[in-house]
Amino acid sequence: xxxxxxxxxxxxxxxxxxxxxxxxxxxxxxxxxxxxxxxxxxxxxxxxxxxxxxxxxxxxxxxxxxxxxxxxxxxxxxxxxxxxxxxxxxxxxxxxxxxxxxxxxxxxxxxxxxxxxxxxxxxxxxxxxxxxxxxxxxxxxxxxxxxxxxxxxxxxxxxxxxxxxxxxxxxxxxxxxxxxxxxxxxxxxxxxxxxxxxxxxxxxxxxxxxxx
Amino acid sequence: xxxxxxxxxxxxxxxxxxxxxxxxxxxxxxxxxxxxxxxxxxxxxxxxxxxxxxxxxxxxxxxxxxxxxxxxxxxxxxxxxxxxxxxxxxxxxxxxxxxxxxxxxxxxxxxxxxxxxxxxxxxxxxxxxxxxxxxxxxxxxxxxxxxxxxxxxxxxxxxxxxxxxxxxxxxxxxxxxxxxxxxxxxxxxxxxxxxxxxxxxxxxxxxxxxxx
Numbered sequence: 034x035x036x037x038x039x040x041x042x043x044x045x046x047x048x049x050x051x052x053x054x055x056x057x058x059x060x061x062x063x064x065x066x067x068x069x070x071x072x073x074x075x076x077x078x079x080x081x082x083x084x085x086x087x088x089x090x091x092x093x094x095x096x097x098x099x100x101x102x103x104x105x106x107x108x109x110x111x112x113x114x115x116x117x118x119x120x121x122x123x124x125x126x127x128x129x130x131x132x133x134x135x136x137x138x139x140x141x142x143x144x145x146x147x148x149x150x151x152x153x154x155x156x157x158x159x160x161x162x163x164x165x166x167x168x169x170x171x172x173x174x175x176x177x178x179x180x181x182x183x184x185x186x187x188x189x190x191x192x193x194x195x196x197x198x199x200x201x202x203x204x205x206x207x208x209x210x211x212x213x214x215x216x217x218x219x220x221x222x223x224x225x226x227x228x229x230x231x232x233x234x235x236x237x238x239x240x241x242x243x244x245x
Numbered sequence: 246x247x248x249x250x251x252x253x254x255x256x257x258x259x260x261x262x263x264x265x266x267x268x269x270x271x272x273x274x275x276x277x278x279x280x281x282x283x284x285x286x287x288x289x290x291x292x293x294x295x296x297x298x299x300x301x302x303x304x305x306x307x308x309x310x311x312x313x314x315x316x317x318x319x320x321x322x323x324x325x326x327x328x329x330x331x332x333x334x335x336x337x338x339x340x341x342x343x344x345x346x347x348x349x350x351x352x353x354x355x356x357x358x359x360x361x362x363x364x365x366x367x368x369x370x371x372x373x374x375x376x377x378x379x380x381x382x383x384x385x386x387x388x389x390x391x392x393x394x395x396x397x398x399x400x401x402x403x404x405x406x407x408x409x410x411x412x413x414x415x416x417x418x419x420x421x422x423x424x425x426x427x428x429x430x431x432x433x434x435x436x437x438x439x440x441x442x443x444x445x446x447x448x449x450x451x452x453x454x455x456x457x
Binding site: 035036037038039040042045046047048049050051052053054055056057058059060061062063064081082083084085086087088089090091092093094096118120123126127130131132133134135136140145164165166167168173174176178180181183187190192193194195196197198199200201203204205206207208209210211213214215217218219220221222223224225226227228229230231232233234235236239240243 | 247248249250251252254257258259260261262263264265266267268269270271272273274275276293294295296297298299300301302303304305306308330332335338339342343344345346347348352357376377378379380385386388390392393395399402404405406407408409410411412413415416417418419420421422423425426427429430431432433434435436437438439440441442443444445446447448451452455
């Protein structure tokens, strides 16, 4: 049986500390962020930092690391004001992870990894053809976070492509059925297995499983 | 075989839209946020919005919904400047979900659900005894997001309690081994199953599985 004890992470060496701290928020989303610059050069990068911000308007946040590392995706979306998010699924795991490599700006991660760029409805950023859940977003706000030099992009979801079979009657999208993966730490990819959906919590009654 | 098609979410009824849009960022972290106010009243609330922000300093962000709903946890942490995050695991799933119910401020979710408040090292916020991964955080910054009335709290991780057996040599914390759960949408809880950890991505070579 597991028991918790204090972990003195302040004394950890830099890389080990990064691996540890990245594990602490819990499971993370796993997306490929697609952009194209004004010279029509496409870029794909792995983001584990996309998070829900609001349903109406439909807003997401994405965090980008400080300027000390190349961030072609961020540069492109600030230039064109649009980008895509594409759920990473098991069938493209290695190719998706490879998009985190530091390719020069004139090398497209689509070509380097074999993933398929898809352009739809005149949207100026490429979707990932192999991804089953694809979002087209417009940049709404750019907030540099002075506390550590990261940058937050707030974006509005304008387009959504997903399998009709994954959409449930009450609006819930079954991303597990679409084989979307979850990330933990810097490099660990996980399949999921639903325990249950639980009813809306109210004082005085106990949650019950929803049919799904 | 699943195929993606456009989903016209703009036409969705409000609650269905919320269920859908909450599913789109991908899998989310599942935490209980613990606080205590200046009258020593404890509060626990479910947050699926905690996200990694940086490793050094060790920073997390948490998003809170607009003022239109009760937010005792937010009120308390703004008052005391400290809070805890505790990974939700399978053994406490229903009790954890129940903490999302709108109890009055003088009812502690610990008492209402049977979860165990733990105070450690003089820290002024309660940890959840049944949780195997527990973080003690100090509020570093409060950023109201005018775009939709949500509020972002940036906090520094000051204390970490976790099972030594889950800590790997390179610093990675195996949160799956600690049975931490993941959330999708508003109410779907998922166990995970690691596919693999992948090596650091570099141009010119393909990712290989790490031993773990």
